[in-house]
Amino acid sequence: MSLRHAILVLLQDQEASGYDLAREFANSIGLVWNATHQQIYLELGKLNEKDMVKFRHIPQDGKPDKKMYRITEEGRDELIRWLRKPAAPPRIRDAFMVKIAGGALSDPSSILRELEDQADLRRERLNTFEDLARKLDDRDSDKNMYTYLTLRRGILDQQAWLNWAEEVRSELRRREDLTTSV
Incomplete structure (x- = not known):
């Protein structure tokens, strides 16, 4: 595209x-x-x-x-x-995910801080998408239906990211606890 x-x-x-x-x-x-x-x-x-x-x-x-x-x-x-034409697969360029992949060279607390910042942005984006979806009063029109479907994808993406962030948060806190108890 x-x-x-x-x-x-x-x-x-x-x-x-x-x-x-x-x-x-x-x-x-x-x-x-x-x-x-x-x-x-x-x-x-x-x-x-x-x-x-x-x-x-x-x-x-x-x-x-x-x-x-x-x-x-x-x-x-x-x-x-x-x-x-068929769409090409999306290319992902996510600097935070690269930081997670290289996280072994970092400390969990700095990753957690950035995770919280990223999560705040994702929650804000989720709220925006949900507000926009609610404002589409007539989904029967073609344009609104397709806009709604696009918004739903955005909503689900943000929700999935926030669920993943909770897993990361739990794992990193568990690791921090292990490190401080040794």
């Missing part, structure tokens, strides 16, 4: 500014694909050059004109083509 396809997914139903898209990345598609404002604006420029999106200027008082982007037929065709 590329940022291109994530942007086209967001533009499939309505036009949006770069700012609107960045906000959607923070609140919805960001569950599965992260992008910075700069990356989004760069990709919008590339999509425009390839005629996959078009934009219109909206004048604003005291600010630069806003560009409202919409998907074109070429963009919709590209999105459909991509949707019909």
Whole structure:
């Protein structure tokens, strides 16, 4: 998957500014694909050059004109083509998991501290996903159903991570107890 396809997914139903898209990345598609404002604006420029999106200027008082982007037929065709292809397996890049793998060279208390920080972030993300899922009032619409299914995956992922963290916490505390009792 590329940022291109994530942007086209967001533009499939309505036009949006770069700012609107960045906000959607923070609140919805960001569950599965992260992008910075700069990356989004760069990709919008590339999509425009390839005629996959078009934009219109909206004048604003005291600010630069806003560009409202919409998907074109070429963009919709590209999105459909991509949707019909099998997805590649996800690549995981998790620095904390590498720290756990190398944990024998660390001390359990420092891993526990970082685990708690990570768990706080995961609980916050879980609460956000659950709030977003509750706000989807009409799951009968196609868009909301697919958004809900994506949110459910995010919810289950966060719950599984927090369950795993509890196992790690228990094991590391047990190890600490063994070390202090010797």
